[in-house]
Amino acid sequence: MGTPGTAEAITAKIAQLQEELKGLAPVKKTKTVKVSPLAPSDFPDLPVIAGARFAATAAGVRYAGRTDVMLVHLAPGSRVAGVFTRSATRAASILDCQEKIGGDGAQGAAIIVNSGNANAFTGRSGAEAVARVTEGVATVLGLPSERVFSASTGVIGEALPHDRITAALGTLGADLSEEAIGQAARAIMTTDTFPKGASAGCEIDGKPVRIAGIAKGSGMIAPDMATMLVYIFTDAKIARPVLQDMLSARTDRSFNCITVDSDTSTSDMLLAAATGQSGIEEITERDSVAGRRFEEALGSVMLDLAHQVVRDGEGATKFIEIAVTGAADDEDARRVAMATANSPLVKTAIAGEDPNWGRVVMAVGKSGAQADRDRLAIRFGDLTVAENGWVSPGYKEEDGAAYMKRQELTIGIDLGLGSGTATVWTCDLTHRYIEINADYRS
Amino acid sequence: MGTPGTAEAITAKIAQLQEELKGLAPVKKTKTVKVSPLAPSDFPDLPVIAGARFAATAAGVRYAGRTDVMLVHLAPGSRVAGVFTRSATRAASILDCQEKIGGDGAQGAAIIVNSGNANAFTGRSGAEAVARVTEGVATVLGLPSERVFSASTGVIGEALPHDRITAALGTLGADLSEEAIGQAARAIMTTDTFPKGASAGCEIDGKPVRIAGIAKGSGMIAPDMATMLVYIFTDAKIARPVLQDMLSARTDRSFNCITVDSDTSTSDMLLAAATGQSGIEEITERDSVAGRRFEEALGSVMLDLAHQVVRDGEGATKFIEIAVTGAADDEDARRVAMATANSPLVKTAIAGEDPNWGRVVMAVGKSGAQADRDRLAIRFGDLTVAENGWVSPGYKEEDGAAYMKRQELTIGIDLGLGSGTATVWTCDLTHRYIEINADYRS
Helix, strand or coil: CCCCCCHHHHHHHHHHHHHHHCCCCCCCCCCCCCCCCCCCCCCCCCCCCCCEEEEEECCCCCCCCCCCEEEEEECCCCEEEEEECCCCCCCHHHHHHHHHCCCCCCCCEEEEEEEEECCCCCHHHHHHHHHHHHHHHHHHHCCCHHHEEEEEEEECCCCCCHHHHHHCHHHHHHHCECCCHHHHHHHCCCCCCCCEEEEEEEEECCEEEEEEEEEECCCCCCCCCCCCEEEEEECCCECHHHHHHHHHHHHCCCHHHEECCCCCCCCCEEEEEECCCCCCCCECCCCCHHHHHHHHHHHHHHHHHHHHHHHCCCCCCCEEEEEEEEECCHHHHHHHHHHHHCCHHHHHHHHCCCCCCHHHHHHHHHCCCCCCHHHCEEEECCEEEEECCEECCCCCHHHHHHHHCCCEEEEEEECCCCCEEEEEEEECCCHHHHHHHHCCCC | CCCCCCHHHHHHHHHHHHHHHCCCCCCCCCCCCCCCCCCCCCCCCCCCCCCEEEEEECCCCCCCCCCCEEEEEECCCCEEEEEECCCCCCCHHHHHHHHHCCCCCCCCEEEEEEEEECCCCCHHHHHHHHHHHHHHHHHHHCCCHHHEEEEEEEECCCCCCHHHHHHCHHHHHHHCECCCHHHHHHHCCCCCCCCEEEEEEEEECCEEEEEEEEEECCCCCCCCCCCCEEEEEECCCECHHHHHHHHHHHHCCCHHHEECCCCCCCCCEEEEEECCCCCCCCECCCCCHHHHHHHHHHHHHHHHHHHHHHHCCCCCCCEEEEEEEEECCHHHHHHHHHHHHCCHHHHHHHHCCCCCCHHHHHHHHHCCCCCCHHHCEEEECCEEEEECCEECCCCCHHHHHHHHCCCEEEEEEECCCCCEEEEEEEECCCHHHHHHHHCCCC
16 A cells, blocks of 8 residues: 555555445434433443344445444344334334235345435335345345345435445445344444344243344434334244234333434334344243243343433433322323323423423323322422422422433322323434434434 | 603603503513514404403513403393313312303493412412402492403413402503403413404394404314414303304314424313393394304304414414314324324424425324325325325426425315215424423512
8 A cells, every 4th residue: 555645555454444335324423422311331241142244335225434234144043023113004024024024934034234225115116126135135145035024224315225225235344243233233324323132032941042222313313113223132932922912012111111302203113133043942932941941031132222222312411210009000100100291391300300290291291191189299319399280299390300301210100099100211312413403304 | 731852741651650650560571572463453443243342451470561441331131151171270260260151241241451470289278369359340340240350361380369359450440442352352361462352243134233252262272172372252142052152172282283383271162142232132042044144253253263373372473273184083183183183293393484395294194094005195285295105206396495485385285985974274394393381480
């Protein structure tokens, strides 16, 4: 390359850059993004899952020079379970995955995901793009296309430039590695400010079982089934229906309990793949020692990833737990929790570090749940703020104000009526959310 | 007073100001507020309603020097109908009004409203404050307290300084005037940037019947019954149950079809008072020539006021109509309309003048209504943006972008399934909403 600064070095650098830019038109500039203040300090060290290999590349789907496609290969014998958005305007890839999810795992499987374009509400062209991409992956990896699951995330209503993705498949196939899950996590980011990963393990039959998961999600987060894109890998050997049951049950306690902005995506998807390579006996019952142990570990990965999505909520500066107790039933508790978590007035008060508990009272009132003003109690962390229908005698506004300065907040709401409970997680609503979303496409 | 600028004039002015400031502590500074760009050019000329007299004053409920209490006296024979929030955490005044609303009008009635403090979630002290204020009004006006309707709007959870209100009742009673409805409209404002008034008339039995209404509302607007505070006065002679039926029916097509931020107040209230002094025969049937004619005029006043509330939505820069057609039924149409109107992503896109119709697709999908991607059509004004499951062949992005620059927008959504329709009105979500609500109490 020669000495830096020489004409030779400069010419070489230009040639290298020209090479990197090939085929990436139309070029859009990547915006520089500040990492969420709620982000974990580092991407975690995820365990290798035998039988799962990953690759990522910058295919120029929408932006130049941004890693935007991930490919996962799952060894023969892998079982795949999935949970999908209930949106009535589901994206083409979701419809395709829903058809394929029950299939047999004998030949292995693959997952291909692009960011930058959601391929949603793209009519016939959407389904065709899914077919081109999944058939391309099938050819490169020697799989039937029925075993290739695809997903797309990004802007809605624009045709997916599937040729840019298929052009990258050769490289992706050659790059597959058990170590590359972190790069895969980066490839699926859109407005995310950090890649999301989590892992857990358990011992079954004296053998270690590993679980590693990645997720993306930041805005349009109020999942109605799964959230955004989540991929979980394990070397457990487990019957597909059992894995599916566990996944559905745990989704209701993790991804379905988070909300950033009350808006539900057209493309939410959660896949869990079990390669079976841990050498354990197959788990065939959810309600068995091995089943419970595995589900516990799976659930912890799911909850960790769900929390990370909230921590990267668009514009978020506060991570908020809303814990409702004493409701007439669990459904009422969830109504109150979600009404509070989705209230723009509650979320802006928290952004302003204002202990405006009156807005929590408002949210309880509008939720539709059974409530009795004079039995309602509201807590900020350990502070009892309101009880018996009014501000608590011991509550001091300055204590509330001091509490609100924290980055992690718990709002406790006790309805004093029954034993229904629900806990959900959300973030605050700030100027940055408006900035991000008032000029997303410009 | 002497020549302006002389020592005498200055001393007189100081004395006058001191007088005005008496009893107004603790003094909070009124923030200067820019009038909404969507405001009408002027407060309308409202007709005099014989039998309805108004007064307003600055009682210092929360802020000094801000008109914050209005009093209305209704002549004997006036009938009063009302619609109230369905919030489970209703304010004390709402509970009191609900008990009183069915009463007999022979002795007349009064309405007393303060801004600055909502007297909501204030436990026993809330009900006591309502009793003190309504009894005070009853004494000053020579009415039974069962005929005094009160309302409070402002911050939730702080005790109402009812003594400041009762101290002002003598002045208010002395100031009552048929001409002062505009001052009354100003007295009930909180974060409102302009006073809201509307009128309509009709002829019954060859005699003119007049209707005049005032409203307040700007944030915490997603009424679940009535919206914020609305007071409508008419000289029609009409049976109370008939007036009540009309009011309830028309509320579902006006105030219950607007949303600013999806948050429902603890204090929403709509009262309509008919003094009967127009000299017409009593309207005793809703479904009669006179009944239909009057209801039409009443409905137009209600819709006008509802639109004014949206036009003064916190931070609003765009007035948006969401018109849904072709839904399986009206309920589904309303689900889609409200999901779109309350979507933060749709509202921020409009704030950014971004014709991001994909977010409308998302809102349709999440609404829970029956929808078929391939029958869905989306229009911005007269522009067909999307149809048959994808962007319309004739649609050009620059046309959409030009349309979004308007101040008044119509988003048409046709589901292509049935004959269900709904129309709702909302505004955009801007930085100003965050500014207003992140430091409301500071």
